Amino acid sequence: MRYRFYNAKILTMKEYEDIFDGEIYVKDDRIEYVGPKKPEEGDFDRQIDVENNLLMPGFKNAHTHSAMTFLRSLADDLPLDAWLHEAVFPREAKLSPEDIYHLSKLAILEYLTSGVTGVFEMYLTPDSIADAFEDCGMRCVQTGSLNDFSQSVEKLEEWYLKYNKEDSLNSFIPGFHAEYTCSKSLLEKVADLAHKYKTPVWCHNSETVFEVESCKERNGGLTPTLFLDSLGIFDHGGGGYHCVYLSDEDVAVFKKRGMGIVTNPASNAKLASGMADVTRYIEAGIEVAIGTDGPASNNCLDMFREMFLTEAFAKLANKDASALDARKVLHMATVGGARVMGLRDCDVLSPGKKADMIMIDLKQPNMQPVNNIAKNLVYAGSKQNVKMTMINGAIRYMDGEFFVGEDRDEIYRKAQEITDTLTRS
Amino acid sequence: MRYRFYNAKILTMKEYEDIFDGEIYVKDDRIEYVGPKKPEEGDFDRQIDVENNLLMPGFKNAHTHSAMTFLRSLADDLPLDAWLHEAVFPREAKLSPEDIYHLSKLAILEYLTSGVTGVFEMYLTPDSIADAFEDCGMRCVQTGSLNDFSQSVEKLEEWYLKYNKEDSLNSFIPGFHAEYTCSKSLLEKVADLAHKYKTPVWCHNSETVFEVESCKERNGGLTPTLFLDSLGIFDHGGGGYHCVYLSDEDVAVFKKRGMGIVTNPASNAKLASGMADVTRYIEAGIEVAIGTDGPASNNCLDMFREMFLTEAFAKLANKDASALDARKVLHMATVGGARVMGLRDCDVLSPGKKADMIMIDLKQPNMQPVNNIAKNLVYAGSKQNVKMTMINGAIRYMDGEFFVGEDRDEIYRKAQEITDTLTRS
Numbered sequence: 001m002r003y004r005f006y007n008a009k010i011l012t013m014k015e016y017e018d019i020f021d022g023e024i025y026v027k028d029d030r031i032e033y034v035g036p037k038k039p040e041e042g043d044f045d046r047q048i049d050v051e052n053n054l055l056m057p058g059f060k061n062a063h064t065h066s067a068m069t070f071l072r073s074l075a076d077d078l079p080l081d082a083w084l085h086e087a088v089f090p091r092e093a094k095l096s097p098e099d100i101y102h103l104s105k106l107a108i109l110e111y112l113t114s115g116v117t118g119v120f121e122m123y124l125t126p127d128s129i130a131d132a133f134e135d136c137g138m139r140c141v142q143t144g145s146l147n148d149f150s151q152s153v154e155k156l157e158e159w160y161l162k163y164n165k166e167d168s169l170n171s172f173i174p175g176f177h178a179e180y181t182c183s184k185s186l187l188e189k190v191a192d193l194a195h196k197y198k199t200p201v202w203c204h205n206s207e208t209v210f211e212v213e214s215c216k217e218r219n220g221g222l223t224p225t226l227f228l229d230s231l232g233i234f235d236h237g238g239g240g241y242h243c244v245y246l247s248d249e250d251v252a253v254f255k256k257r258g259m260g261i262v263t264n265p266a267s268n269a270k271l272a273s274g275m276a277d278v279t280r281y282i283e284a285g286i287e288v289a290i291g292t293d294g295p296a297s298n299n300c301l302d303m304f305r306e307m308f309l310t311e312a313f314a315k316l317a318n319k320d321a322s323a324l325d326a327r328k329v330l331h332m333a334t335v336g337g338a339r340v341m342g343l344r345d346c347d348v349l350s351p352g353k354k355a356d357m358i359m360i361d362l363k364q365p366n367m368q369p370v371n372n373i374a375k376n377l378v379y380a381g382s383k384q385n386v387k388m389t390m391i392n393g394a395i396r397y398m399d400g401e402f403f404v405g406e407d408r409d410e411i412y413r414k415a416q417e418i419t420d421t422l423t424r425s
Numbered sequence: 426m427r428y429r430f431y432n433a434k435i436l437t438m439k440e441y442e443d444i445f446d447g448e449i450y451v452k453d454d455r456i457e458y459v460g461p462k463k464p465e466e467g468d469f470d471r472q473i474d475v476e477n478n479l480l481m482p483g484f485k486n487a488h489t490h491s492a493m494t495f496l497r498s499l500a501d502d503l504p505l506d507a508w509l510h511e512a513v514f515p516r517e518a519k520l521s522p523e524d525i526y527h528l529s530k531l532a533i534l535e536y537l538t539s540g541v542t543g544v545f546e547m548y549l550t551p552d553s554i555a556d557a558f559e560d561c562g563m564r565c566v567q568t569g570s571l572n573d574f575s576q577s578v579e580k581l582e583e584w585y586l587k588y589n590k591e592d593s594l595n596s597f598i599p600g601f602h603a604e605y606t607c608s609k610s611l612l613e614k615v616a617d618l619a620h621k622y623k624t625p626v627w628c629h630n631s632e633t634v635f636e637v638e639s640c641k642e643r644n645g646g647l648t649p650t651l652f653l654d655s656l657g658i659f660d661h662g663g664g665g666y667h668c669v670y671l672s673d674e675d676v677a678v679f680k681k682r683g684m685g686i687v688t689n690p691a692s693n694a695k696l697a698s699g700m701a702d703v704t705r706y707i708e709a710g711i712e713v714a715i716g717t718d719g720p721a722s723n724n725c726l727d728m729f730r731e732m733f734l735t736e737a738f739a740k741l742a743n744k745d746a747s748a749l750d751a752r753k754v755l756h757m758a759t760v761g762g763a764r765v766m767g768l769r770d771c772d773v774l775s776p777g778k779k780a781d782m783i784m785i786d787l788k789q790p791n792m793q794p795v796n797n798i799a800k801n802l803v804y805a806g807s808k809q810n811v812k813m814t815m816i817n818g819a820i821r822y823m824d825g826e827f828f829v830g831e832d833r834d835e836i837y838r839k840a841q842e843i844t845d846t847l848t849r850s
Contacts, residue, residue: 070794073801079747110790113809269737270804272746300791300805305730309737312694321697322504365535366725366808368837369495369844376498379695380725383791383809384538412793419794 001045001393002027008050009362010034011374012349013057013334019373024055026355029167029393034349053387054360054373057349058117059303060337062262063241063291065123065145066107066132067100070419071296080208080271088296091422097128099418104132106415109408110301111138112397115386117356120262120291120341122175122202122241124150126159130170136404137394139356141341143175143202146190147182153189160197169392173238173342175202179215179224184231191232198236200259200342203228205240208273212245225250234259239340241291244268244276251284260287260340263332265309266300267293277317278310278332279324289337290329304381307333311378326378359388426470426818427452433475434787435459436799437774438482438759444798449480451780454592454818459774478812479785479798482774483542484728485762487687488666488716490548490570491532491557492525495844496721505633505696513721516847522553524843529557531840534833535726536563537822540811542781545687545716545766547600547627547666549575551584555595561829562819564781566766568600568627571615572607578614585622594817598663598767600627604640604649609656616657623661625684625767628653630665633698637670650675659684664765666716669693669701676709685712685765688757690734691725692718702742703735703757704749714762715754729806732758736803751803784813 003026011019012034025033025041033041068088075087095103100123111119118139123129126142133140142163144156156174163172174197176182176190194201205224206212212223219227226249228234234253239260246254254261263276278288290310292301307329314324338347345354362373366380377385389397402408428451436444437459450458450466458466493513500512520528525548536544543564548554551567558565567588569581581599588597599618601607607615619626630649631637637648644652651674653659659678664685671679679686688701703713715735717726732754739749763772770779787798791805802810814822827833 071796072794073797073804076797076800076804077747077750079745083746106790106793113790266733266737269741270746272740272744272748275741295805298804299801300807302791302805302807305733308691308730312691312734315697316694316700319697320504321508321695322502323697325502363834363837365531365538365833365837366727368531369497369841371496371844371848372498372501375501376724379498379501379723380720380727382725382727382730383807408790409788412788412790416794419796423796 002043004040004044004047005050005055006037006047007052009052009054009373010349011054011056013331014348014350019054024349024357026390026393029354031349031351031353031355033351050359053362055349055357056360057334057347058356058358058389058391059115059333060289060341060343060346061111061116061119061291061301061303062289062337062340063264063293064107064119064121064301065294066119066121066129067095067103067123068294068296069103069106069415070422072299074423076299083271092124094422095124097125100125101128101132102411102414102418104129105136105404105406105411107295107301108132108136108138108404109402109411112389112402112404113383113386114302114304115358115360115389116301116303117358117389117391118337118341118343118346120337126163126172130163134169137169137391137396139169139343139346139391141171141173141343143173146176146186148186153186153193156190157193160199171342173202174199178204178211179228180211187228187231187233191235194233194236200236200238201233202238203240205243206245206250207242207268209245223247223250225253229253229257242268242273242276243281244274246281251281251286254281254286255284260289262289262291262340263310264291264293265313266306267297269309271297275313275317277314279314279318282328287336287339288332289340290333302383303333304383307378307381326375329378330374355390355393357390358386361385361387427468429465429469429472430475430480431462431472432477434477434479434798435774436479436481438756439773439775444479449774449782451815451818454779456774456776456778456780458776475784478787480774480782481785482759482772483781483783483814483816484540484758485714485766485768485771486536486541486544486716486726486728487714487762487765488689488718489532489544489546489726490719491544491546491554492520492528492548493719493721494528494531494840495847497724499848501724508696517549519847520549522550525550526553526557527836527839527843529554530561530829530831530836532720532726533557533561533563533829534827534836537814537827537829538808538811539727539729540783540785540814541726541728542783542814542816543762543766543768543771545762551588551597555588559594562594562816562821564594564768564771564816566596566598566768568598571601571611573611578611578618581615582618585624596767598627599624603629603636604653605636612653612656612658616660619658619661625661625663626658627663628665630668631670631675632667632693634670648672648675650678654678654682667693667698667701668706669699671706676706676711679706679711680709685714687714687716687765688735689716689718690738691731692722694734696722700738700742702739704739704743707753712761712764713757714765715758727808728758729808732803732806751800754803755799780815780818782815783811786810786812
């Protein structure tokens, strides 16, 4: 397929490049041309009048547990402990790989409505998850959710070798759930794997005060970051999800190892974990990205809300309305995400890059008048502004319709059926 | 006009009433019937199949400065002081009543996309604002923005007498900008007005630490609430916008005087003012509502984002994931707003009440699977879910189209023209 998008405003997200008027050509899975209007060159299968709306790189949802859709709004307003042990764990234990396939598809629909073109996924059954993303045409970087009771280092190795094929929508980076759910001997095996393949490793890290304090008690005063690093797990980089409570020493480790951080502000707020101040991490030179976390703790998968919250928490934590320029947040949600996920070709709009691109409706009242589109996306943008989501050169969502190989209502029906079965017993 | 809405899920927002399946009849400006499906009674001008989506009362945006749309994204990421004195005040000084008319209309379009059926407005020229709301068919309760440099107590009295006619879309409650912009002698005249008409009085109150501390310095240690109350301003009730920093003594005054509080979480975050913990106010028995504040400090007019933020700040401030049940937030955004705005007939869906009603699209992925619709509205809802906004029995927004007596693009064009003129010089 060859597309021409004309009459467009274009935000490439290349550093220091402002929005300009022009055209984008897409050929198969890649961007062919980005620049000013020019005489049509060659044949196109489809020409789309962008009507002066905005084309920009898709958002990267850099931390999520997609299939937790079944828990959405099932157990809100509970203390964290009761939520985990009474609402989440007993039901998760009953999930089959096929359940996770269908529940992931429901999440994929929501990603599309929010302009997400790639996710950094961590959940129970990587094979059925990869199938769901492949079948829907959505890009997915998975990491392991290894802990003492589920998955194994051998399985991580198997998935790592299986899912990192050139030009696939699926890829895999080794990872584990968190320090507090893994024995030291298991973590040492993870370090061996990292060394064997010189690969980065990801995990939940320093989400709550309790997590940090109990880790220090268990491990001679070492924080999760210092303890895990002492085992050699981050010798080839990687990163942490949440990172609400990092000490200056922790931040120095992230910097030294070239690690990334994914902030999850809505989840941290809803579970009362705290506010991550990402300005500290950015100033230290760390690549920071943004994720929704799973729909059980959020409850939605909306990158616009996460962008605003990232700003809100930075300004509140610093007591400074000028903290964290909105352009930086837009970078985190697009380029930053691509970088920490290892998606080298999915960061900006430029010839040769993957065509992971969205169209933003500037004709909604929240985008009027036009003063500063880039900043307004962060402060006023909403799912309602997403007109199109294209992944790998294929339109998967446009004007409210989904193109994911299965009917929307059928995906809803299956997700509801699975949810009803899981929650009845 | 007589409408029948059938195949609906209905959330009346009457206390303790759960969502049920049924029908709603609307006759002229009022609700005629709410209840289970029944044989059609009489003639209808229009019958609408709700397709199992949700009907509920419209949101009340209980604090806003609508015409500030022209400043949206013009000056973000500035320190509060520079923002006010360099970006806002010099441009506001050049606004004509006609400018404010057109700029208010742009805000009205956005309210409609967010399911807002009534706003509590505070801005410079009440007459041209009332015209804008009347012409678009949107409900508006105005208060004064009186201060030492603009408006007068005589004008407040004139507007109070002019705009409180039975069955009008416009009403007026006396108010002033804030303690720190009004001299004591002016405030004493406001108190006289309150006594003359036994009317409530509203103002910005305790938005920042600086505001509270400087008021105490000026007024013998009295907080804004205590100082204003000492003048008799709140002898017949009223309330405060923002209220981020209320002492226990302040809260006691609000309770004793039957005053309301409007929280503005997005604005408080973007301007780094702080987090209001509304649970304290609710526990004290005060009626709390939610507002967006103006689009210059937010930048959008989105009640879904405000509801989530109200939750987020309550949970973070209390370090407790169970703080503030989502049903309470839904109450604040609908019934609470109607109550503090004096809109006795616009609170719940019930026969005889005004037909201020919205339809929520439950077929979007963020509303699936269906576990708890009411809570999910607060945690996952988005403008994208608003299918219809009806005010006073008239559909003003449906499936992305506006019905406000003027073309959407014409409203955009005028707002842009005014913005360009104001910001050029």
